[in-house]
Amino acid sequence: MSKPKIATTSLAGCFGCHMSLLDIDERILELAELVEFHKWPINDRKSFSAQCAVGLIEGGCCNEENVEVLRTFRSSCDVLVSVGDCAIMGGIPAMRNMVPLEECLQEAFVDGPTVHNPTGAIPNDVEIPLLLDKVYPCHEVVKIDYYLPGCPPPADTLWEALVALLTNKPISLPYNLIKYD
Amino acid sequence: MEKVVTFLLDGEVIQGQEGQSIMQAADEAGKYIPRLCAHKDLTPHGSCRICTVLVNGRPQSACTQPIADGILVESETPKVNQLRTDIIDMLFVEGNHFCMFCEKSGSCELQALAYRFGITAPKYPYQFPQRDVDASHPDIFLDRNRCVLCGRCVRASKEVDGKNVFQFVGRGVEKRIAVNSEQGLKGTDAEVMDKAISVCPVGAILKKRVGYAVPVGRRLYDHQPIGTASEEETTE
Ligand code: SF4
Ligand code: SF4
Ligand code: FES
Numbered sequence: 001m002s003k004p005k006i007a008t009t010s011l012a013g014c015f016g017c018h019m020s021l022l023d024i025d026e027r028i029l030e031l032a033e034l035v036e037f038h039k040w041p042i043n044d045r046k047s048f049s050a051q052c053a054v055g056l057i058e059g060g061c062c063n064e065e066n067v068e069v070l071r072t073f074r075s076s077c078d079v080l081v082s083v084g085d086c087a088i089m090g091g092i093p094a095m096r097n098m099v100p101l102e103e104c105l106q107e108a109f110v111d112g113p114t115v116h117n118p119t120g121a122i123p124n125d126v127e128i129p130l131l132l133d134k135v136y137p138c139h140e141v142v143k144i145d146y147y148l149p150g151c152p153p154p155a156d157t158l159w160e161a162l163v164a165l166l167t168n169k170p171i172s173l174p175y176n177l178i179k180y181d
Numbered sequence: 182m183e184k185v186v187t188f189l190l191d192g193e194v195i196q197g198q199e200g201q202s203i204m205q206a207a208d209e210a211g212k213y214i215p216r217l218c219a220h221k222d223l224t225p226h227g228s229c230r231i232c233t234v235l236v237n238g239r240p241q242s243a244c245t246q247p248i249a250d251g252i253l254v255e256s257e258t259p260k261v262n263q264l265r266t267d268i269i270d271m272l273f274v275e276g277n278h279f280c281m282f283c284e285k286s287g288s289c290e291l292q293a294l295a296y297r298f299g300i301t302a303p304k305y306p307y308q309f310p311q312r313d314v315d316a317s318h319p320d321i322f323l324d325r326n327r328c329v330l331c332g333r334c335v336r337a338s339k340e341v342d343g344k345n346v347f348q349f350v351g352r353g354v355e356k357r358i359a360v361n362s363e364q365g366l367k368g369t370d371a372e373v374m375d376k377a378i379s380v381c382p383v384g385a386i387l388k389k390r391v392g393y394a395v396p397v398g399r400r401l402y403d404h405q406p407i408g409t410a411s412e413e414e415t416t417e
Contacts, residue, residue, distance in 0.1 A: 085281055088302045089273075090309075097309035098277065140306055147301035151281035175406055178296055180280035181287065181397070 004053035004166060005038035007077060011066040012093045012135055013059025015041070016152040017084040021056075023155035031159075034166050048076040054165050055080045057144075060090040061136045065129035074142040079165060081146045083158070085180060087138045088147050094135040101133050146171055150179045188252045203243040203254055204232055213408035214256050215265055215294060217272075218331035219244035220380055223340060226332050229272075231294065233264050240264070262298065269295050270303035275354075277309060277326035284392035285384030287400030291329055292383075293407035312357070318366035320373035320389050328358050328385040338377035346371045358385070 010018060018041060022028065038052050039045040055077030061067050074080055085091045096104050109115060109122045138144050146165075148157050157177040164171045184199040190212055197206030202225060207214050218229040227245035234243045235255040243256070255261055272291060280286045312325040334347040335358070346369045350359040362368025371377065378386055397403065 082302065089278075089307060091281065092279070094307075094309065095279065097307075098311050134309065137302075137307060139302065144302075149301050173299070173301075175296065176404065178299060178301060180278075180292055180295070181283070 003034065003036045005050055006035045006040070006054045006056070006162075007038050007048065007052045007073065008040040008056040009058065009069055009073060010041060011057065011059035011069060011087070011138070012062035013084065013086045013091070015058070017056075017058035017087075020084075020150075020152035020155050021158050024159045025155070027159055031162065034163075048072065052077045053079065054162070056083045057081065057087050057138050058083050059086045060088075060093060060138060061132060061141050062093050063129040063131050067132070067141055070138055070142055079145045080138075080142070081148060081161065081165075082138045082144045083148050084153055085149055085151045087144075088149055089137050090135040091151065097134045101131060105131075148173075151181055153177075154179060186248045186250050188248055188250065188254060190254045191257050197248045199248075201248055203234060203236070203241075203246050203248055206248050207243065207256075212256070214243045215297070215408060216244060217290060217294065217329065217382055218333065220333050220337075220382075222376070223333060223336040223380070226336065229268065229329070229331055231265050231268055233261060233268075235261060265294075266298045266300060267304075269298060269300060270305055272329050273300075273303045274305045274307045275310065276329065277312060279326075283327065283384045284387055285327070287395070287397060287403055289384060289402075290382035290407060293402040296402060297406040297408065315360065315365045317364065317368075318371060318389075321366055321371060321378055322387045322389060323358070323360065323366055324385050324387070325357055326385075327383045329383055330356060330358065331382060333380040333382065334358065334377040334386055337380045338371075338375065341376035344370055344375070344377070346375070346377055 037043065038050060039048055055073045057070065057073060057080065061070060082088050086093060090097060105122045109117055110120050148161055150157060154177060157173060160173060160177060161171045186197050186199050188195055190207055195206055195210045197209065204214050204219060214232050214234065216232040218226045219232060225244040227242040230242055232243040233240050236246060236252050280292055286292060315323040335349065338344045338346040346361055348359055348361065349356055351357055360366050360369050373388055378388060
């Protein structure tokens with residue numbers, strides 16, 4: 001029997017959650033025994049060529065590309081997990097949610113004290129994914145099956161959850177492994 | 182002599198004094214009932230409903246409901262804990278709680294309740310409301326993004342400090358905490374050692390220049406759920 005496949009991605013995140021996954025230390029070898037990493041930032045595979053058992057999502061949705069990637073993950077992964085506070089509640093990028101998008105762009109590209117932008121133009125190339133009005137938690141865009149909070153979630157949280165999922169057990173995290181910071 | 186009142190809490194016989202609330206009697210018997218707006222040094226307020234219990238099948242707030250002979254009180258049941266979890270979920274989505282950089286994280290009563298109930302994500306959509314921060318006072322921050330409208334500061338200022346620094350204004354979703362001066366906190370007689378400043382259960386009222394002093398791993402709720410130890414662990 002072939003090993004179950006896993007996919008991971010970082011949407012509007014900082015890769016800290018992926019760092020935390022690497023932080024499981026030598027257990028990463030055990031994990032590599034258990035699963036095949038089908039599509040994740042380390043192999044930089046661009047698209048799915050097989051259905052995956054588990055998808056881990058870091059980061060929320062701040063632009064249209066994030067939404068597209070998230071939807072692809074939803075349809076290509078049996079179980080989808082929101083990993084980290086950004087995926088769960090938007091996190092630091094969501095601090096812009098209290099400011100209208102226009103004002104954010106104006107500050108970032110025109111009015112900011114360190115901005116040098118003689119034409120005063122706000123980038124608007126077709127190559128640049130359009131920003132959403134707000135940063136959205138993943139579960140407000142697609143159905144999410146499990147949540148692993150933390151900024152980032154402790155490595156042990158990721159480990160416990162993955163082992164449970166891959167051995168068909170329910171994820172039940174002890175007190176010490178549910179953290180919001 | 183005070184009259185002894187006997188009642189059942191989750192099937193256990195509890196004895197209290199006439200006039201006590203269900204919460205007071207439970208505390209004395211070493212039974213924790215989850216709470217947020219209640220504070221041992223302040224008059225109960227009955228507003229957050231986290232302390233909801235079923236009294237003879239009807240929901241009541243344990244911090245305000247007096248004990249009576251023979252009542253059946255349910256607290257640690259799946260049904261009641263689900264009500265509490267829903268309230269905590271609502272409190273998270275209707276404010277702006279960025280725990281990852283909040284000075285109160287690890288010692289915050291709202292966060293600790295969410296941990297105690299094993300909440301990994303709230304079930305309601307996030308509101309991301311616009312709330313303001315008052316940093317005018319030299320020693321105190323007021324960050325309304327994190328205020329849960331528990332009213333502890335209002336009561337502590339009046340009852341303990343003998344001042345009137347905080348008050349609620351507005352109604353419903355517009356309700357917010359206001360201070361007694363048009364110049365913000367700096368225009369009030371608030372002082373950093375006031376009871377009103379230390380009783381805030383969340384990171385809405387903070388002392389300046391003392392943030393992050395306690396390292397991660399040694400904060401109040403890092404290892405033990407809220408309510409595990411004695412009542413001493415609630416905010417000063
Ligand atoms: S007040 Fe509590 S719940 Fe809110 S951000 Fe701070 S630590 Fe988190
Ligand atoms: S500022 Fe703090 S103490 Fe005052 S009402 Fe808000 S949460 Fe409660
Ligand atoms: S603790 Fe009783 S209503 Fe808030």
